[in-house]
Amino acid sequence: MVKRNSVRQLDSIFHALSDPTRRSILRDLATAEKTVGEIAKPHPVSLAAVSKHLKVLEAAELIARERRGNFQIVRLRPANLRPADEWLAYYDKFWSRQLDALQTYMEGDDDE
Amino acid sequence: MVKRNSVRQLDSIFHALSDPTRRSILRDLATAEKTVGEIAKPHPVSLAAVSKHLKVLEAAELIARERRGNFQIVRLRPANLRPADEWLAYYDKFWSRQLDALQTYMEGDDDE
DNA sequence: TAAGTATTCAACCGCATGGTTGACAAGATA
DNA sequence: TATCTTGTCAACCATGCGGTTGAATACTTA
Numbered sequence: 001m002v003k004r005n006s007v008r009q010l011d012s013i014f015h016a017l018s019d020p021t022r023r024s025i026l027r028d029l030a031t032a033e034k035t036v037g038e039i040a041k042p043h044p045v046s047l048a049a050v051s052k053h054l055k056v057l058e059a060a061e062l063i064a065r066e067r068r069g070n071f072q073i074v075r076l077r078p079a080n081l082r083p084a085d086e087w088l089a090y091y092d093k094f095w096s097r098q099l100d101a102l103q104t105y106m107e108g109d110d111d112e
Numbered sequence: 113m114v115k116r117n118s119v120r121q122l123d124s125i126f127h128a129l130s131d132p133t134r135r136s137i138l139r140d141l142a143t144a145e146k147t148v149g150e151i152a153k154p155h156p157v158s159l160a161a162v163s164k165h166l167k168v169l170e171a172a173e174l175i176a177r178e179r180r181g182n183f184q185i186v187r188l189r190p191a192n193l194r195p196a197d198e199w200l201a202y203y204d205k206f207w208s209r210q211l212d213a214l215q216t217y218m219e220g221d222d223d224e
Numbered sequence: 225t226a227a228g229t230a231t232t233c234a235a236c237c238g239c240a241t242g243g244t245t246g247a248c249a250a251g252a253t254a
Numbered sequence: 255t256a257t258c259t260t261g262t263c264a265a266c267c268a269t270g271c272g273g274t275t276g277a278a279t280a281c282t283t284a
Contacts, residue, residue: 007132010129010130010132010135011130011131011132014126014127014129014130015126015127015130017122017126017196017199018123018126018127018129018130019123019271019272020119020122020123021272023122023199027202030202030203030206035230035231036230036231036232037229037230037231045272045273045274046273046274046275047230047231047232048231048232048233048273048274048275049272049273049274051231051232051233052232052271052272052273053272055232056271067280067281069281069282070229070230070231070280070281070282070283071229071230071231071281072230072231076206078203078206078207079206079207081200081203081207082207084129084200085197085200085201085203085204087129087135088193088196088197088200089197090139090142091142091190091193091197092197094142094188094190094191095190095191095193095194131241131242133242147260147261148260148261148262149259149260149261152261157242157243157244158243158244158245159260159261159262160243160244160245160261160262160263161242161243161244162261163261163262163263164241164242164243164262165242167262168241179250179251181251181252182250182251182252182259182260182261183251183259183260183261184260184261225284226283226284227282227283227284228281228282228283228284229280229281229282229283230279230280230281230282231278231279231280231281232277232278232279232280233276233277233278233279234275234276234277234278235274235275235276235277236273236274236275237272237273237274238271238272238273239270239271239272239273240269240270240271240272241268241269241270241271242267242268242269242270243266243267243268243269244265244266244267245264245265245266246263246264246265247262247263247264247265248261248262248263248264249260249261249262249263250259250260250261250262251258251259251260251261252257252258252259252260253256253257253258253259254255254256254257254258
C-alpha cells in the first residue's frame with residue numbers, strides 16, 4: 001500500500017500544490033509541527049476552510065496528524081514531495097543546458 | 113511582463129501539472145515539436161478536449177504555439193517549469209538528509 | 225456531569241474543471 | 255470559388271473546488 005498508483009499520486013500532489021494557501025501551510029510546517037489552530041491563524045479564511053485544505057494535503061500524504069490531548073498536531077511529510085520533484089527533474093536538462101545543447105539533445109534522441 | 117505575480121504563476125503551473133493528460137502532453141513535447149493533431153492522437157479524448165488542455169498549458173506558459181501553414185506547431189517551454197522546481201527545491205534538505213539530521217535542522221533554525 | 229476548547233462535519237453557494245457535440249474559422253488545394 | 259483539413263469556439267453537462275455558517279464531535283478541566 002506504500003506504492004500508490006504513481007499517476008494518481010502525482011495528480012494529488014500537484015493538485016495539493018496548486019493552491020497558495022496550501023503551499024503556505026506546507027512552508028509553515030517546514031520548520032515546526034503545528035496544531036490546526038496555529039496553522040489557521042495567519043490565513044484569512046475560516047477554520048473549517050483550513051481543515052479542508054488539510055484534508056487535501058493529507059490525501060496527498062504531504063502531512064500527517066497525531067492527536068495529542070485536546071489538539072491535533074500536524075506534521076510535514078516532505079519525502080512525499082519527492083515524486084513531484086522527480087517528475088520535474090526530467091526537464092532539468094532543458095534548462096541546465098543552453099538552447100543549442102537542447103537542440104542537439106532533441107535531434108539525437110527523438111524517440112519515446 | 114516577463115515577471116508575472118509569482119504566486120499566481122505557481123498556481124497555474126501546479127494546476128497545469130495536476131492533470132495526467134497534460135503531463136503526458138508535456139512529456140510528448142519534450143523530444144519534439146508536434147501539431148495539435150499529433151498531440152491529440154494518443155489520448156482517448158476529443159480533439160476539443162485536447163485543445164482545452166493546450167489552453168491551460170499555454171496559460172501557464174509551459175507551451176507556445178506557432179502557426180505554420182495549415183497546422184499549428186506546439187513547442188515546450190521547459191524553462192517555465194523552473195519556478196515549480198525551485199519551490200520544491202526548498203524541501204530538498206528534508207529528504208536529502210536523514211531524519212535525525214532533519215531534527216537537528218528544525219531545532220537549530222525554527223524561525224520564518 | 226457540565227462547561228469550555230479544538231476541530232470536523234454537513235449543507236449550501238458560486239464558480240471552475242474536464243468532458244462532450246456541433247457549428248465555425250483559417251489555410252491549403254483543386 | 256468550392257472543398258478539404260486543422261483546430262477552435264460555444265453551449266451544455268456532471269462533478270469538484272474553495273468558501274461560508276451552524277451543528278456536532280472529541281477531549282480537558284472545573
